[in-house]
Amino acid sequence: MTGVVDAALPADFPSLLTPRLEIRGFRAGDAEAFSAYRSDPDVARYQGWTAPYPLASAQRFIEALADRDPWTPGEWFQVAIAPREGGVLIGDCGMRPDAADPRIVEIGFSLAREHQGRGLATEAICRLLAYFFDERGVHRVVAGCDVRNTRSAALLERVGMRREAHFVESEWFKGEWTSEYRYALLCREWVRP
Numbered sequence: 001m002t003g004v005v006d007a008a009l010p011a012d013f014p015s016l017l018t019p020r021l022e023i024r025g026f027r028a029g030d031a032e033a034f035s036a037y038r039s040d041p042d043v044a045r046y047q048g049w050t051a052p053y054p055l056a057s058a059q060r061f062i063e064a065l066a067d068r069d070p071w072t073p074g075e076w077f078q079v080a081i082a083p084r085e086g087g088v089l090i091g092d093c094g095m096r097p098d099a100a101d102p103r104i105v106e107i108g109f110s111l112a113r114e115h116q117g118r119g120l121a122t123e124a125i126c127r128l129l130a131y132f133f134d135e136r137g138v139h140r141v142v143a144g145c146d147v148r149n150t151r152s153a154a155l156l157e158r159v160g161m162r163r164e165a166h167f168v169e170s171e172w173f174k175g176e177w178t179s180e181y182r183y184a185l186l187c188r189e190w191v192r193p
């Protein structure tokens with residue numbers, strides 16, 4: 001951890017602005033809101049954690065991010081989505097540079113339920129794509145979602161990602177076989193908003 005209690009962490013993930021949002025490193029002060037939306041069963045349903053998600057877990061998760069390089073191949077890294085004018089965290093994006101070639105990046109995302117339905121996830125993901133493609137030389141962005149996660153599939157299609165695969169009952173997840181769509185977008189295909 002840095003000496004500054006609520007500094008954005010880590011220093012090497014920039015602050016990315018959109019008309020309504022700031023995408024930035026997590027701060028210690030984000031833990032309560034992070035724990036709250038991760039504790040919502042609707043938000044957790046298709047994600048790797050289970051609700052409830054205690055405050056202590058949120059604090060540990062955020063502290064662990066402080067020592068991490070977002071571009072470590074094969075490792076997920078989470079960044080915060082917050083209102084541009086400041087205030088409480090409303091969601092987060094995950095990024096995972098491919099273990100074999102970090103010019104391929106997988107993404108994930110969550111929004112607190114009360115902030116869904118306003119285009120905020122679309123705005124955040126579009127800004128992240130701009131960062132990856134224009135500033136970081138990323139070649140291909142990929143994402144996966146449970147086939148029942150219609151809001152996630154709609155979001156991925158809204159930002160221009162192509163459905164490339166439908167894996168049928170490909171993963172034993174939370175006590176059942178689940179099917180997955182895989183999406184991708186190449187830098188050269190990306191239509192800048």
Ligand SMILES: CC(C)(COP(=O)(O)OP(=O)(O)OC[C@H]1O[C@@H](n2cnc3c(N)ncnc32)[C@H](O)[C@@H]1OP(=O)(O)O)[C@@H](O)C(=O)NCCC(=O)NCCS
Pocket residue numbers: 042043044046047108109110111112115116117118119120121122123144145146149151152155
């Ligand atoms: C996936 C998730 C982030 C999508 O959130 P979302 O709110 O549906 O997506 P957006 O924020 O882009 O909002 C889109 C909605 O806002 C509406 N909207 C309003 N203004 C808009 C704008 N300026 N731009 C785009 N959409 C806008 C759209 O019409 C759409 O409404 P609809 O759902 O009635 O069709 C959210 O459902 C979530 O966090 N789910 C739980 C976690 C999860 O499963 N993550 C994915 C794992 S793969």
